[in-house]
Amino acid sequence: MSNRSPLAKQIKDCAQLSGTFTLRSGATSDTYFDKYLFESDPVLLKQIAEQMADLLPPETEVLAGLEMGGIPVVSVLSQVTGLPAAFIRKEAKTYGTCKYAEGIDLTDRKVVLVEDVVSSGGAILDALAKLRSSGIEPVCAVCVIDRQTGGAEALQGENLELRSVLTMQDIADVT
Helix, strand or coil: CCCCHHHHHHHHHHHEEEEEEECCCCCEEEEEECHHHHHCCHHHHHHHHHHHHCCCCCCCCEEEEECCCHHHHHHHHHHHHCCCEEEECCCCCCCCCCCCEEECCCCCCCEEEEEEEECCCHHHHHHHHHHHHCCCCCCEEEEEEECCCCHHHHHHCCCCCEEEEEEHHHHHCCC
16 A cells, blocks of 8 residues: 555545536546545645645745645645745736735745646646746646646646646545
């Protein structure tokens, strides 16, 4: 039994739903991970963050969570690692500071993007475009679950590595 199996089973039991679901990418799937079910469980979320911490490159200076599902993950990961967090909005605010990135300044920092579930990689690609337009080049991206439906390959095409705590196969292998 791999060290991923207990966590994979917990996530499967807690958050895997069956039915017909439309994903962010527009694709339809018979399996959906309700990330808010595992993100709202403090014990499970801490276990996820502890395993995710092992995926971070040693040079990481800032963790940047993507709105909205990446925010709880990055907040706990920040607590586990002691690294500061930033929060990447889907769209820049139209009031106040009008920022798309909240929290610590990302300029000239080694930034790792943090996401919950990756299918096509679209949310990470959107954030990557915003960051690059600001002269920020993330080190890599980490996620809780890689659905293995092209996201890692899409990010690789943009020279951004995706590291995942679990893959869809890890979860499927759980009995």
